[in-house]
Amino acid sequence: MKPTKKSKGILTLIRIGWLAGLLFFVAIVVSTGEFKFSVSSSLVKKWFQDFSTEAMIYSMGMENPYYTQVLPKESKPPSLSSVMLQLATNLRTGDPRSLLGTELPGFAIYDSEIYIAGKGTNYSTLPIDETLPLQEVLKPNEPKDPANNEQEESKPPAAIKTKGRVVYIYHSHSFESFRPLLKDGKFTSSNEKTNIIAVGDYLKKSLEANGIGVEHDASNIAEKLSKRGWSTTKSYAMSREDVTTAMKNNASLSYLIDMHRDSQPRTLTTTSIQNKEYARLFFIVGRENPDYEKNLQLAQELHKRLNKKYPHISRGVLIKNRTQGNGVYNQDLSEKAMLVEMGGIDNDAAELHRTADAFAEVFSGYFWQADKVNGEVK
DSSP states (O other): OOOOOOHHHHHHHHHHHHHHHHHHHHHHHHHHHTOOOOOHHHHHHHHHSSSSSHHHHHHHHTGGGGGGGGGGOOOOOOHHHHHHHHHHOOOOTOOOOHHHHHSSSGGGGGGGGGEEETTTTTSSOOOOOOOOOHHHHTTOOOOOOGGGGGOOOOOOOOOOOOOSEEEOOOOOOTTBGGGBBBBGGOOOOOOTTHHHHHHHHHHHHHHHHHOEEEEEOOOOHHHHHHEEEOOGGGGGHHHHHHHHHHHHHOTTTOEEEEHHHHHHSSHEEEEETTTTTOOOOOEEEEEEEETTHHHHHHHHHHHHHHHHHHTTTTEEEEOOOGGGGSSOOTTTTTTTTTEEEETTOOOOOHHHHHHHHHHHHHHHHHHHHHHHTTTTTO
């Protein structure tokens, strides 16, 4: 039985009514005070990246059919169902990563967003954030003979130009260390003279030599976790308490630097600049912070300036959500917060010190320029 004109008209009205109802429902949800949603530039960028070029051309062709004339004859417009599925579930037809990334352990990292890729950076070379048992990271582990490591260079007396301390350096994974600093190939230690805390202390002195007031938190996170009965998965919750307390006691603190060590090997975390070896950096930005784009802009600017002055010293900028890590990294506490992976398990003290000096030099240039432009009193 063929449908009559009347039945076709009824079906059309039903479709229109269903679509109008859907749009009305979406408008109500978006406009309610309980639903916080903002269309950011990076979100728009991600939408454009996720949808194919053909899909975008077909969408423009709905207004002007002329655009679709450039497409090959065999191309077809995307189905409404596939578009709605992607918007609703973030599953992309034809891309198994969007499904497997949430189902297979460790696979989600391949669905991370490399916002800026430095030299050699791709989905197989991203920083590795190991989850280690607490009993392992509580061990001090013996240092190597100090004679095998380059001694810390003397710094000129600090001539602090800022009005107070404006940078806060801390370490959510304070137990991260480096093989060249420890015996028996170890790369974790609770000894602040051989782990990432020592690098943070060196960066503090280097920043102060450039006129930047710094507060460095040398807390042993492993010991604090142990006292609470917490595992290392709660490291960021533990360090968050220290950060909030510091900011409460010192209103001038605005730049937060959570310094880590990557677990990738030397081939990825080291570069040669003017015949000297440097540990490489990687910036991590948490997407779960509603204002994460401000932190993203800071990471992007520092990455650009670092690589301009010291070619390839920065490996890039990576955006992570909750499926790929903590997702926030305490970066919601300040629009000038950053997580920096400095070097890897195979970098030695000399390489780390050179990179800390390079970072301090570039950051200081950025800081004083921003201070002059904004007219802020530090």
